[in-house]
Amino acid sequence: MASNRMVFLGPPGAGKGTHAAWLAEDRGLQHISTGDMLRVAVKAGTEIGLAAKVYMDQGKLIPDDIMIDVLFADISDTGWILDGFPRTVAQAEALDKRLAEYAAELDGVVLFEVDRQTLIDRLMARMTCEACGAVYNRLHRKPLVEGVCDVCGGKLQQRVDDRPEAVTERLAVYDKQTRPLVEFYDRTSRLTRIDARGAIEDVRLAMEPLLP
Numbered sequence: 001m002a003s004n005r006m007v008f009l010g011p012p013g014a015g016k017g018t019h020a021a022w023l024a025e026d027r028g029l030q031h032i033s034t035g036d037m038l039r040v041a042v043k044a045g046t047e048i049g050l051a052a053k054v055y056m057d058q059g060k061l062i063p064d065d066i067m068i069d070v071l072f073a074d075i076s077d078t079g080w081i082l083d084g085f086p087r088t089v090a091q092a093e094a095l096d097k098r099l100a101e102y103a104a105e106l107d108g109v110v111l112f113e114v115d116r117q118t119l120i121d122r123l124m125a126r127m128t129c130e131a132c133g134a135v136y137n138r139l140h141r142k143p144l145v146e147g148v149c150d151v152c153g154g155k156l157q158q159r160v161d162d163r164p165e166a167v168t169e170r171l172a173v174y175d176k177q178t179r180p181l182v183e184f185y186d187r188t189s190r191l192t193r194i195d196a197r198g199a200i201e202d203v204r205l206a207m208e209p210l211l212p
């Protein structure tokens, strides 16, 4: 089934952000990272942004209805990919409900699956430029000069959350949080699993039948 309104799910290191960015560009869809959207709304001082900021300033989780408001404040009618939202079944249900108010529904949910050892290898191979934030990978995206950023010449470092203990913890949190969400979308027959272990091109080919 061709999909215009999609949710991408997958563990850290599965490459869903990369695939979402490419696909959005290629098909003229909006790539929505709610984290980015939230930062923009807060910075712009919109009504919704200010409502969210109250919670952020207190270090609290932003309530689902506010997150949904942030999302729908800037959503396109022509199609989008949600990356990083929903994270819980309650958020998924709130999303369905809000879409129903627009007589719309989610067309598909893609789960990018990668075995744990591959994820660990990928995450631990990541290097980030401490100056400009560019991301490299010792496995498949090496800088021209080892330890030096191609873009700005800055020094490359392993981010704290890409270190072994942190990687294990991030994957455990993902499993715990996302399993009920995967079950929810599976139960409602909207989930498509994609084997995301291979090269970027192979994963794109596997996604082809799902796309608008």
Ligand SMILES: [Zn+2]
Binding pocket: 129, 130, 131, 132, 133, 134, 149, 150, 151, 152, 153, 154
């Ligand atoms: Zn750099």
